Amino acid sequence: HADVSRLCDFDTSRKLAHAEAAMAILAGLPEPEPGLVTRACLALADARFFVGGGLSVDLVERARAAELADAEGRPSTPLTDRYLTWVLPAAGEMDEAYRRRLAFYRTASVEAPSNLHRALGWLVRCEIDRGDWSAAELHAQEHLDAIDWAGGHARAWPLSMLATVHALVGRLDEAR
Secondary structure, eight states: OOOHHOOOTTHHHHHHHHHHHHHHHHTTTOOOOOOHHHHHHHHHHHHHHHTTTTOOOHHHHHHHHHHHTTTTTOOOOHHHHHHHHHHHTTTTHHHHHHHHHHHHHHHHHHGHHHHHHHHHHHHOOOHHHHHHHHHHHHHHHHHHHHHHHTTOOHHHHHHHHHHHHHTTTTTTHHOO
């Protein structure tokens, strides 16, 4: 249910129902696996955010505690960090979002290259929101270069980010 909830962005009532079902199942388990706790808590936090309930700090903290307890399943970039990196800008926490996105980018650059594509895309968006056009353009070009280096698939996102930066600074021919 937690995983299905995360896929239901198109239908918020369904998203919330699946997240609540995941938490209900979790509540019935005597000693749930930490990974299940993390995914269920983040699914409910995400669903509540999507329906306008704000950031559920208590659920994120519970998810974080479960992640820290899960020595075997701990990824190099914890799910709670990735979730906060995504949701904080929408919650109006731009400075914290920028700090987290920059950290996510640095970690991905060194420890988890498979996350570099996502980290760069999120960082460009944050730079655009902050109005730092030169940093946004630099990271957008790096994003495109990373995609090209990896085989050139999925170029739409980095190209759209680079075009957005070009349009915002008035370089319309390059944006086109």
